Amino acid sequence: MAELTYRVALNQAMTEEMERDDRVFLMGEEVAQYDGAYKVSQGMLKQFGERRIIDAPISEEGFAGIGIGAAMVGLRPIIEFMTFSFSLVAIDQIVNNAANMRYMSGGQFAVPIVFRGSSGMAGCLAATHSHRPEAWYAQIPGLTVLMPSTPADAKGLLKAAIRSDDPVIFIEHEVLYGDKGEVPDGEHVVPIGKADVKRAGGDVTLITYSRSLKATLAAAEKLAADEGIDAEVIDLRSIRPLDLDTLLASILKTHRAVIVEEDWPYCGLGAGIADRINQRIFDELDAPIRRVASKDAPIPYNRRMEASMLPNVDRVVAAVKDVCYR
Amino acid sequence: MPIEVTMPKLSPTMESGVLAQWMVKVGDVVKEGDTLADVETDKATMPMLSYDDGVVAHLDVAAGEAVALGQRVLVLAKKGEDAQAVASTLGKSAAKAAPAAAASAAPASNGQDAHAAPAVSAVAASGRVRSSPLARKVASNAGVDIAQVPGSGPNGRVVRADVEAFAQRGAAAAPSKPAAAAAVSAPRAGQRIPHTTMRKTIARRMLEAKATAPEIHVTVDIRVDELVAVRERLNKQLAAEKIKLSVGDFVTKAVAVALRKHPGVNASYEPDAIVLHGDVNVGIAVALDGGLIVPVLRNADQLGLRDIRVQSETLYDAARKMRLTPEQMMGGTFTISNLGMFGVRQFDAILNLPEVAILAVGAAERRPIVVGDALVPATMMSVTLTADHRAVDGALAAEFLRTLKGLLEEPASMLL
Numbered sequence: 159m160a161e162l163t164y165r166v167a168l169n170q171a172m173t174e175e176m177e178r179d180d181r182v183f184l185m186g187e188e189v190a191q192y193d194g195a196y197k198v199s200q201g202m203l204k205q206f207g208e209r210r211i212i213d214a215p216i217s218e219e220g221f222a223g224i225g226i227g228a229a230m231v232g233l234r235p236i237i238e239f240m241t242f243s244f245s246l247v248a249i250d251q252i253v254n255n256a257a258n259m260r261y262m263s264g265g266q267f268a269v270p271i272v273f274r275g276s277s278g279m280a281g282c283l284a285a286t287h288s289h290r291p292e293a294w295y296a297q298i299p300g301l302t303v304l305m306p307s308t309p310a311d312a313k314g315l316l317k318a319a320i321r322s323d324d325p326v327i328f329i330e331h332e333v334l335y336g337d338k339g340e341v342p343d344g345e346h347v348v349p350i351g352k353a354d355v356k357r358a359g360g361d362v363t364l365i366t367y368s369r370s371l372k373a374t375l376a377a378a379e380k381l382a383a384d385e386g387i388d389a390e391v392i393d394l395r396s397i398r399p400l401d402l403d404t405l406l407a408s409i410l411k412t413h414r415a416v417i418v419e420e421d422w423p424y425c426g427l428g429a430g431i432a433d434r435i436n437q438r439i440f441d442e443l444d445a446p447i448r449r450v451a452s453k454d455a456p457i458p459y460n461r462r463m464e465a466s467m468l469p470n471v472d473r474v475v476a477a478v479k480d481v482c483y484r
Numbered sequence: 485m486p487i488e489v490t491m492p493k494l495s496p497t498m499e500s501g502v503l504a505q506w507m508v509k510v511g512d513v514v515k516e517g518d519t520l521a522d523v524e525t526d527k528a529t530m531p532m533l534s535y536d537d538g539v540v541a542h543l544d545v546a547a548g549e550a551v552a553l554g555q556r557v558l559v560l561a562k563k564g565e566d567a568q569a570v571a572s573t574l575g576k577s578a579a580k581a582a583p584a585a586a587a588s589a590a591p592a593s594n595g596q597d598a599h600a601a602p603a604v605s606a607v608a609a610s611g612r613v614r615s616s617p618l619a620r621k622v623a624s625n626a627g628v629d630i631a632q633v634p635g636s637g638p639n640g641r642v643v644r645a646d647v648e649a650f651a652q653r654g655a656a657a658a659p660s661k662p663a664a665a666a667a668v669s670a671p672r673a674g675q676r677i678p679h680t681t682m683r684k685t686i687a688r689r690m691l692e693a694k695a696t697a698p699e700i701h702v703t704v705d706i707r708v709d710e711l712v713a714v715r716e717r718l719n720k721q722l723a724a725e726k727i728k729l730s731v732g733d734f735v736t737k738a739v740a741v742a743l744r745k746h747p748g749v750n751a752s753y754e755p756d757a758i759v760l761h762g763d764v765n766v767g768i769a770v771a772l773d774g775g776l777i778v779p780v781l782r783n784a785d786q787l788g789l790r791d792i793r794v795q796s797e798t799l800y801d802a803a804r805k806m807r808l809t810p811e812q813m814m815g816g817t818f819t820i821s822n823l824g825m826f827g828v829r830q831f832d833a834i835l836n837l838p839e840v841a842i843l844a845v846g847a848a849e850r851r852p853i854v855v856g857d858a859l860v861p862a863t864m865m866s867v868t869l870t871a872d873h874r875a876v877d878g879a880l881a882a883e884f885l886r887t888l889k890g891l892l893e894e895p896a897s898m899l900l
């Protein structure tokens with residue numbers, strides 16, 4: 159197994175899929191000449207040329223739409239948003255066209271496209287550039303939403319996304335690009351719709367994804383050491399479709415759950431997940447499902463204030479103690 | 485999801501309704517708008533209509549029973565649901581919701597402490613028990629009345645650990661706690677103890693009995709010297725088996741035999757008929773912390789003294805641990821309440837409706853009696869039958885007691 163950064167794992171996924179399938183191309187701001195704003199597409203212009211690695215002007219709605227049109231007529235575009243905060247100007251294309259085209263055309267047009275890019279609170283980017291768009295897109299029937307937290311999942315899920323015949327919102331996290339991790343050699347595709355139990359435990363189920371996995375795992379170790387609470391940590395990986403079976407199996411064992419998300423609390427992703435759990439196994443819960451989300455406010459520029467918004471180890475530990483009645 | 489039909493508000497002022505008559509039975513197919521039952525409200529008798537289609541899976545209350553607003557009265561299985569499966573999962577909780585409760589407290593023969601401080605319960609001012617869903621499930625499986633469980637969670641919420649600890653404590657609480665200690669540690673200030681479900685049930689049923697049944701009380705004194713001697717001889721024989729018959733066991737046996745002879749006392753009163761029961765199922769009131777419960781000794785007339793002792797002990801034990809199954813609490817045809825172990829000479833019990841009679845048993849004690857013209861010391865016991873005069877006249881009550889007296893004064897006659 160090779161140890162790769164999250165960034166390189168993504169690069170490998172796109173490169174391998176472009177080598178495998180001539181219909182795949184990459185388009186976005188700075189993806190070609192500049193090798194990508196976050197260097198995810200490093201070297202790809204050199205390998206694949208201008209026909210398949212395409213710099214777009216600052217016109218997200220335009221190049222998102224071009225991608226959707228290309229997908230409708232048989233290509234398999236990867237559209238990079240420099241950050242998903244900028245996808246807001248393209249949300250009409252994504253929601254109304256990409257997500258609904260198969261349905262509105264009575265199945266005549268599929269849209270095999272991947273929208274990918276960074277997201278999240280990444281340090282002094284302030285309110286307009288720190289968005290976590292998972293709940294916005296996860297609500298839309300017709301979209302697949304994936305959020306890898308490790309290099310292995312970044313590679314395996316992106317390959318699965320590119321091979322999907324339906325539009326995929328592939329949300330990376332800016333602070334994860336430099337993270338290193340082991341990635342299986344050879345063909346490595348992670349199935350869509352499967353969560354991953356990152357730490358087994360019997361006392362409480364911690365449900366998380368993307369960057370929040372780190373704080374959650376650290377909290378789990380602290381809980382084990384300080385409180386004797388053995389937490390099971392589940393990385394969702396796939397936000398939509400949700401792997402509810404894995405969540406339910408865990409909670410049937412632990413009878414309590416905490417959802418850790420960088421999303422906002424009100425109508426956030428965790429609210430929808432908690433609802434699904436309540437509907438299915440209400441009688442198995444010994445405590446209300448708690449959520450550790452970001453604070454309900456615009457994301458501040460100030461570094462310390464921004465840090466106070468994030469789910470962190472202390473907040474996760476407090477929520478776990480709460481549901482464990484400690 | 486099956487539909488749990490509750491007592492509707494049929495008049496603006498009603499707080500509960502008497503389910504006068506069921507118009508459906510288990511297995512019936514009902515349609516929206518069908519009449520499920522006639523309900524007597526505080527104003528009139530009204531039809532209770534179904535708002536759904538379905539199959540009647542379970543009836544929670546018997547005709548004649550008063551039901552609080554919002555309390556479940558029946559369960560409908562919806563289309564595609566198995567009515568029997570629905571009844572087996574949902575029927576149980578209903579049976580538990582209406583625990584039997586008898587008249588006066590009667591601790592078991594080994595003297596369960598009746599003075600321990602009542603548990604702080606999670607019952608909210610509204611009467612609702614705050615509890616986690618899992619705690620309710622665990623309590624239901626363990627036969628624990630969750631209203632009795634002190635809650636340790638936020639706002640007194642009962643959580644799983646509380647139910648498990650409660651069940652465990654019940655198991656360990658057999659030796660009685662010293663009442664004096666409780667009295668010393670009790671706060672001098674007054675206390676407001678919200679009603680538990682059990683307390684509410686006792687209050688409702690006692691009031692119902694006093695309000696609806698014209699009762700008579702008939703007392704006899706019974707000389708039990710021979711019974712005491714027989715008990716001593718038998719207990720020597722049974723010592724090897726670690727079985728010790730109590731005077732109460734003899735009373736249970738004699739009552740069962742007497743009931744077989746007087747079926748009019750082994751009966752229920754219903755608005756249109758007196759129901760004479762085929763089986764003789766004797767309920768024995770057991771005192772609990774903050775309440776009492778009446779487990780039922782089935783077919784007591786067919787049991788020997790040894791079986792009466794062994795089965796009673798099992799029931800008392802389950803009762804104290806709050807682990808009685810619905811079957812162990814239902815189907816009683818007569819109730820015994822015994823305060824003899826407190827040295828009580830004589831008392832009156834309140835009827836356990838719809839049963840028509842209940843026996844209050846006092847202590848066996850040495851008293852002077854007149855035999856011929858001589859004053860002699862004897863071991864005497866007074867028992868009082870409370871009877872519902874709607875069903876049992878004074879003469880029948882007296883005849884029953886004469887039979888009972890004969891059996892207890894000459895225990896060998898129970899063999900006849």
